[in-house]
Amino acid sequence: MIVAEELYKSFKRVGASRRKPAHEQRIVAVNSVSFKADDGCITGLLGPNGAGKSTTLRMLATLVKPETGTASIDGYDVSKHVLQVRQHLGFMPHNAGIYPRLTARENIQYYARLCGLNRKDSLQRSGELIEQLTMTKFADRRANGFSQGQKTKVALARALVHRPQTIMLDEPTNGLDVMATRGLRDIIRQLAADGHCILFSSHIMQEVAALCDHIAIISDGIVAIEGSLNEILGRTGQTDLEDAFVSATQALSKGDDE
Amino acid sequence: MSLFIIMLKEIVDNLRDRQTVFYALLFGPVLLPLLLGGSLVASFKQLSIDFDQVTTLSVANTDKAPTLIEFLYSNNIDVIDAPANIQSSVRNGETLVVLEITEDFGQALRDGAPAPLTLHVNNADKDSVKAARRVNTILNVYEQTLSNLRLQHRGIDPSVFDSLNVVENDVSSEGANGQLLASILPFLFIMSMVMGGFYLAIDTTAGERERQSLEPLLSLPLSRTMVVMGKYAATVCFVLLSSLLTALSIYTLFKFFPVELMGGQVRFDGATVTHAFLLVSPLIPFISALLISVSAVTRSTKEAQTYLGLLMVIPMAPFFLLQFLNIRSTLVSMPLPMLSQYQLLESAVLGDSIPTLHIILSVVGTLGATAILLWLAARLYQREKLLD
Incomplete structure (x- = not known):
């Protein structure tokens, strides 16, 4: 389970003049992000590019520290209980980032070993995942020539290797073809059905509408609206998610102007 | 434990990379001594005349x-x-x-x-x-x-x-030819160490950032210091291997060297090479730390190659400095990494006696600098900017 409350994060502007006032030297990446993702549920973090999705996920994954606000994974605070959070969390960043000179199996095994499994257990666990994610055909080939779909599977298997309760996927369907996307959706649904908490970030409306039980719309570093698809449509008075998205983000910028 | 796993993975990973293997195991330890040693033999042969030959x-x-x-x-x-x-x-x-x-x-x-x-x-x-x-x-x-x-x-x-009778008494153990040879030895060692760890250090730090495999790695339940130290340990292994091979090839090369051409009693037997290797060995952790901390700052392999390329001047600097300035071994020069090893190795090859204090200062100075560099590398890995 993920609970985020008022997360805020800014970065130093590259090439900013020191003479400018302090607030102009920094870019606010995440302004106010609050949402909740339950176990057994697929939660979608929907927002355009640059909305702060990746920074939010990085804060949740303990890679960067929130300046203000709090967040917890399965009850562990991301700022205080870093190692426990990492043990309960499987994180797949938005590009697969696998090692091209290692085979798929070696890639998975490496992470298994780093998560504390011994040699025998790591072999067994990577075997399980290779089966589960239907990777048998290419499991012992070096990752150098893998297709995007194959790379994503390896990265997902790595994220799952320590049996985390909570799983975060940053734009996992980027660059996948239709069949690979469908396959990945089935895997994600199965993981949710097994009781995992899934947080899924995307900028593609249809995908989020098709897959997610719960949606948080993020724009300019702020969560504009949060709820199930029907709740969001009802509250914005729209009939599809795209219109709802536009009206929610417009309401947000009006609120800023006033 | 995770340090060991990371080290092992980086070694296996980089042994599969032709570029790394070529530079670590072939260029530094074999090609460089052959090139330098070969031209040295040729020039000695050119200069020396054998009057006994008909x-x-x-x-x-x-x-x-x-x-x-x-x-x-x-x-x-x-x-x-x-x-x-x-x-x-x-x-x-x-x-x-x-x-x-x-x-x-x-x-x-x-x-x-x-x-x-x-x-x-x-x-x-x-x-x-x-x-x-x-x-x-x-x-x-x-x-x-x-x-x-x-x-x-x-x-x-x-x-x-004959109004003057000048008798030149050379008090060094060897002649000038030995001197040149003695300064080439540390150069070979240090160069092969740098070449040995160069590509591995780049690949494991800047390369990892470039491949974007660092982000998932750092989100695993292990400390970042462990990650750096694992990569450092892998670099040390490559540098150690590279310098051992260099020692071996120097020994082999000088076995076939016409020693009498060197104009003195320069002896490159196993004992001299072992002695030289031991004196230069504190540079193994030092150079590895230098490579790791410099490439930790860089974002891409290309950037890392640029910085480390400039860094290549450092092993060469003492060589030229000593050639032109003739700096004496002093208590001040001894704690300086690289410079002290150059001076110690020269003395070792020429058969001069080395004060124990000098050796202690050299080892302590080099290892101290290593500790500072490692601390710096660990600090660099704590930065949030690492993921940009």
Whole structure:
């Protein structure tokens, strides 16, 4: 389970003049992000590019520290209980980032070993995942020539290797073809059905509408609206998610102007 | 434990990379010593003359100076007839040098006047110059003998012309050739260490950032310091391997080296090479730490190659510094990494005694600098900017 409350994060502007006032030297990446993702549920973090999705996920994954606000994974605070959070969390960043000179199996095994499994257990666990994610055909080939779909599977298997309760996927369907996307959706649904908490970030409306039980719309570093698809449509008075998205983000910028 | 896993993975991963393997195991340890050692042998061979070796010399008008021919013969020079066209023959390299005895040579000798001789030499050809030097040396001895005879004939002691008797006493254990050799040894070691760890350090830090595999790695339940140290340990293994191979190839190379050409008693036996390796070994952790901390700042392999390329100047700097400035080993220079190893290795190869204090200072200074660099690398890995 993920609970985020008022997360805020800014970065130093590259090439900013020191003479400018302090607030102009920094870019606010995440302004106010609050949402909740339950176990057994697929939660979608929907927002355009640059909305702060990746920074939010990085804060949740303990890679960067929130300046203000709090967040917890399965009850562990991301700022205080870093190692426990990492043990309960499987994180797949938005590009697969696998090692091209290692085979798929070696890639998975490496992470298994780093998560504390011994040699025998790591072999067994990577075997399980290779089966589960239907990777048998290419499991012992070096990752150098893998297709995007194959790379994503390896990265997902790595994220799952320590049996985390909570799983975060940053734009996992980027660059996948239709069949690979469908396959990945089935895997994600199965993981949710097994009781995992899934947080899924995307900028593609249809995908989020098709897959997610719960949606948080993020724009300019702020969560504009949060709820199930029907709740969001009802509250914005729209009939599809795209219109709802536009009206929610417009309401947000009006609120800023006033 | 995770340190060990990371180290092992990086080693396996990089052993599958041809570039890394070539530079770590072939370029530094084998090619570099061969190139430098080979050219060194060639230049020594060029410079040194073996007077015991019998050689031939083309002489024109041999009948004009039978005593001189006799003298040449007794100095291991077999005289043969000169070619018809002396000048072009020497210029074209068909004959190395030609000694031309002039028509009035015998008459001048009998008159007690300077007897003219012409030595045709091609100064553009190193072999010709070398042959001419040998002939000149022998002719000088002959001239000295003749002068002495002339003086004695007139009742003068030849030694009255020797107003000074300078005896040069070289107190170093070896001559100047040994000196050059001694400064090349640390250069070879340090260069091969840098080359050995260069690509692995880049691949495991900047390369990992570039492949974007760092982000998932850092989100695993292990501390970032462990991650850096694992990568550092892998680099140390490669640098160690590279320097061990270098020691081995230096030993092998100098086994086939014509040591007598070096003009001294330079001995490159197992003991000397082992001694040199031990003296230089504190640089293994130091250079690895330097490589890791510099490449930790960089974002891409290209950027890392640029920075580390500039860093290559550092192992070369002491080499040139010592060549030109002749800095003495002092208590101040000893704690400086690289410089102290250069000085210690020179002394070791030349067989000079090394004060224990110098060795201790060198080891402590180098390891201290290593600790600072490692601390810096660990700090660099804590930055949030690492994921940009």
